[in-house]
Amino acid sequence: MNNEDFKRVRGHPGPILEELWMEPLGLTCQQLAEALFIETELVEKIISGEQAIDADFALRLSRLLGTSAGIWLRLQQTHDLSKCYLKSKGWKMVERMERPDEDLATQPMPKLQDH
Incomplete structure (x- = not known):
């Protein structure tokens, strides 16, 4: 999903x-x-x-309804991002920063440790 997808606030x-x-x-x-x-x-x-909707609610709901927890969290995230995109001004002041020493898009993701 890119910024052009947010022409309106997506449904909660x-x-x-x-x-x-x-x-x-x-x-x-x-x-x-x-x-x-x-x-x-x-x-x-x-x-x-x-x-x-938080992760706990999404897990409970997914178990009850036979859906994935991720779908509920993605719906929430899409709603939150679209609302912020349209209503917040602060993020628009941030300029992209390039790293001259490496292209991060081609680098493998670091391993995350469990906490």
């Missing part, structure tokens, strides 16, 4: 969850919260778009 995953999963399954926020072992208030905030 909460309403997507409600429309594509909760409504067809006839689930209320309380029922979903009980199935996920979380507070109803958290589900309500996510559905309304007030709260972001």
Whole structure:
């Protein structure tokens, strides 16, 4: 995804969850919260778009619905990036910095250590 893809703020995953999963399954926020072992208030905030989906919620949701956790996190990330792209001005002041000694795009990624 590149910056030209952000002509509008992309949808928050909460309403997507409600429309594509909760409504067809006839689930209320309380029922979903009980199935996920979380507070109803958290589900309500996510559905309304007030709260972001985090990794824990995405894992629980993926297990319950048979989806991947990554899809929920990518939806959240796309929403967050599009919102920042359109509303934030600070990132636009940053200029690209080149490294003259090596092309990082062709270098292998360093191994990450588990913490």
